Amino acid sequence: xxxxxFIQKDNLIKFIExxxxxxxxxxxxxxxxxxxxxxxxxxxxxxxNIRTVVPVLKSVLIKHGQCLKxxxxxxxxxxxxxxxxxxxxxxxxxxxxxxxxxxxxxxxYNLNNENLIIFSxxxxxxxxxxxxxxxxxxxYLERSNDFFDLNFSPVENGFVVEVGSxxxxxxxxxxxxxxxxxxxxxxxxxxxxxxxxVEILERSNSRFSKIKNTNLSNILKERFNSDKxxxxxxxxxxxxxxxxxxxxxxxxxxGETQDGELNEISPKLRFWDACHxxxxxxxxxxxNPRKHLYxxxxxxxxxxxxxxxxxxxxxxxxxxxxxxxxxxxxIDIRETLIKVIEDK
Amino acid sequence: xxxxxxxxxxxxxxxxxxxxxIKTFFLRPETPIRFLAGQFIQLTVPGVGExxxxxxxxxxxxxxxxxxxxxxxxxxxxLHNLKVGDVVGIRGPFGKNYPLEKFYGxxxxxxxxxxxxxxxxxxxxxxxxEIDKFKKIILNYGAKTIRDIVYKNQFQEWRKYKNVEISLCxxxxxxxxxxxxxxxxxxxxxxxxxxxxxxISNTVAVVCxxxxxxxxxxxxxxxxxxxxxxxYLSMEKNxxxxxxxxxxxxxxxxxxxxxGPVFTYNQISNQFEIWD
Numbered sequence: 001x002x003x004x005x006f007i008q009k010d011n012l013i014k015f016i017e018x019x020x021x022x023x024x025x026x027x028x029x030x031x032x033x034x035x036x037x038x039x040x041x042x043x044x045x046x047x048x049n050i051r052t053v054v055p056v057l058k059s060v061l062i063k064h065g066q067c068l069k070x071x072x073x074x075x076x077x078x079x080x081x082x083x084x085x086x087x088x089x090x091x092x093x094x095x096x097x098x099x100x101x102x103x104x105x106x107x108x109y110n111l112n113n114e115n116l117i118i119f120s121x122x123x124x125x126x127x128x129x130x131x132x133x134x135x136x137x138x139x140y141l142e143r144s145n146d147f148f149d150l151n152f153s154p155v156e157n158g159f160v161v162e163v164g165s166x167x168x169x170x171x172x173x174x175x176x177x178x179x180x181x182x183x184x185x186x187x188x189x190x191x192x193x194x195x196x197x198v199e200i201l202e203r204s205n206s207r208f209s210k211i212k213n214t215n216l217s218n219i220l221k222e223r224f225n226s227d228k229x230x231x232x233x234x235x236x237x238x239x240x241x242x243x244x245x246x247x248x249x250x251x252x253x254x255g256e257t258q259d260g261e262l263n264e265i266s267p268k269l270r271f272w273d274a275c276h277x278x279x280x281x282x283x284x285x286x287x288n289p290r291k292h293l294y295x296x297x298x299x300x301x302x303x304x305x306x307x308x309x310x311x312x313x314x315x316x317x318x319x320x321x322x323x324x325x326x327x328x329x330x331i332d333i334r335e336t337l338i339k340v341i342e343d344k
Numbered sequence: 345x346x347x348x349x350x351x352x353x354x355x356x357x358x359x360x361x362x363x364x365x366i367k368t369f370f371l372r373p374e375t376p377i378r379f380l381a382g383q384f385i386q387l388t389v390p391g392v393g394e395x396x397x398x399x400x401x402x403x404x405x406x407x408x409x410x411x412x413x414x415x416x417x418x419x420x421x422x423l424h425n426l427k428v429g430d431v432v433g434i435r436g437p438f439g440k441n442y443p444l445e446k447f448y449g450x451x452x453x454x455x456x457x458x459x460x461x462x463x464x465x466x467x468x469x470x471x472x473x474e475i476d477k478f479k480k481i482i483l484n485y486g487a488k489t490i491r492d493i494v495y496k497n498q499f500q501e502w503r504k505y506k507n508v509e510i511s512l513c514x515x516x517x518x519x520x521x522x523x524x525x526x527x528x529x530x531x532x533x534x535x536x537x538x539x540x541x542x543x544i545s546n547t548v549a550v551v552c553x554x555x556x557x558x559x560x561x562x563x564x565x566x567x568x569x570x571x572x573x574x575x576y577l578s579m580e581k582n583x584x585x586x587x588x589x590x591x592x593x594x595x596x597x598x599x600x601x602x603x604g605p606v607f608t609y610n611q612i613s614n615q616f617e618i619w620d
Contacts, residue, residue, distance in 0.1 A: 284417025
């Protein structure tokens with residue numbers, strides 16, 4: 001079969017209904033991802049939007065307060081994440097480096113790549129705070145660079161569907177009736193929409209274009225003691241919104257169930273933590289490697305563009321812009337980076 | 345590591361008061377825990393939380409484990425109130441141990457401060473168990489006051505080995521107290537002629553103590569001519585998961601829990617924020 005198909009909007013809805021018999025499907029509702037059930041209303045227009053407000057990680061993969069109790073893994077149905085954009089897929093790759101690699105895989109990041117199916121989608125209308133183009137991305141996924149099982153590109157009346165894996169091909173084969181062959185003209189429509197999205201991003205990020213051509217890992221090593229960190233963090237109120245909204249911020253702490261009996265060991269609970277919090281790195285004896293706000297503020301940048309780059313050869317920032325939209329002090333990660341890059 | 349987040353139960357068999365704010369807990373886990381000197385465990389106080397500790401007992405003993413704990417925070421406050429027979433949880437062991445085989449044929453210079461003596465005790469017991477493999481074992485230990493010295497009655501036992509040289513110091517002595525050791529911070533013991541090391545080029549140093557002590561001891565050792573790759577540091581950082589996921593213990597690109605807690609100074613000297 002060819003690698004590119006077409007599906008009409010109505011058929012896409014039916015396709016999802018059929019798949020829901022075998023898979024847990026998570027759909028974006030504009031704000032977050034919700035698990036599809038028979039009464040869910042599917043709005044295919046939503047794929048024209050940018051990524052959800054709550055990232056895939058924090059609405060599907062790991063839940064705040066998750067109980068780390070051993071569960072039989074065979075009971076988990078395969079999961080489809082529908083409509084995820086490049087930024088969230090890329091963020092997951094950074095998270096995989098932490099959660100799946102290292103000395104052992106995290107046993108509760110259990111939607112590992114074997115039972116997690118990715119139906120990605122193009123991002124035809126990037127906003128002014130989006131900057132995937134500055135950190136090695138595009139507003140769409142490409143088989144040569146990115147992993148997806150199926151990718152959906154909105155065109156008139158439906159979607160161009162590209163197969164990205166054997167698993168994706170099998171799913172299409174099993175539901176052949178919903179798909180039809182796609183003509184050159186429809187594909188060129190997809191290309192036009194993609195080009196347009198790239199242009200929007202290039203325009204809105206033109207004054208930050210230096211970020212694209214800079215080895216941020218080296219710069220952030222060199223400029224660790226730059227006074228721009230102090231200046232850039234002056235307005236920060238330490239709400240940790242940037243940490244909490246970030247699709248690549250992975251930090252958590254393990255807590256205890258409070259109703260535990262004395263002398264009984266209960267399973268751990270996992271809560272999100274944030275490196276902006278004062279006590280994040282403080283030890284009981286009182287020592288704190290990042291006592292000042294600007295040090296914690298700097299750490300977020302060093303972590304994303306320097307430390308994780310050293311670990312995985314990729315930035316732990318995918319340009320989704322959530323930290324920009326969420327910040328009550330209107331701190332723009334791009335502006336901070338430019339200030340540090342330009343600090344001679 | 346399946347179940348890396350699930351502690352196993354351990355019963356408190358004995359509690360020794362080391363100092364007014366340090367106790368050693370003798371624990372018997374439900375299943376024996378094999379560890380190497382320098383590795384750490386996460387100890388759960390039920391309903392309160394978890395804290396990392398390096399066992400202070402010999403790694404040759406698997407059925408029981410001793411953990412020496414200073415009362416400083418939320419978890420250790422409650423832990424200090426537990427009684428013999430109470431149950432705690434243990435996860436681990438985690439992290440990198442002291443590479444004993446790299447110490448063979450060398451002088452091993454242990455420098456401890458305060459409760460930082462705990463991991464060094466475990467290491468010392470491991471070294472003593474194959475004492476002929478090392479040229480000499482030198483232990484320099486400093487505490488704030490005489491009352492703050494841990495393992496008070498054990499130093500005389502260790503001194504019986506002919507290859508072991510031990511000197512102690514305290515920061516201050518109150519009037520009326522009897523003390524025949526040095527008065528001063530632990531780096532005082534590194535001044536000649538007190539320094540008992542014969543050949544620095546064939547010596548490894550192992551440092552464990554509070555951050556400020558680690559910093560100035562390391563600087564002093566470098567000054568004496570110790571090579572950065574021969575200075576072993578047990579880094580203390582806030583930890584939660586202990587398996588390199590949760591982020592808290594990061595030093596630059598390293599996670600102390602999985603890449604440490606034992607580092608050579610060489611490994612981390614280029615990183616920022618190591619001494620706090």
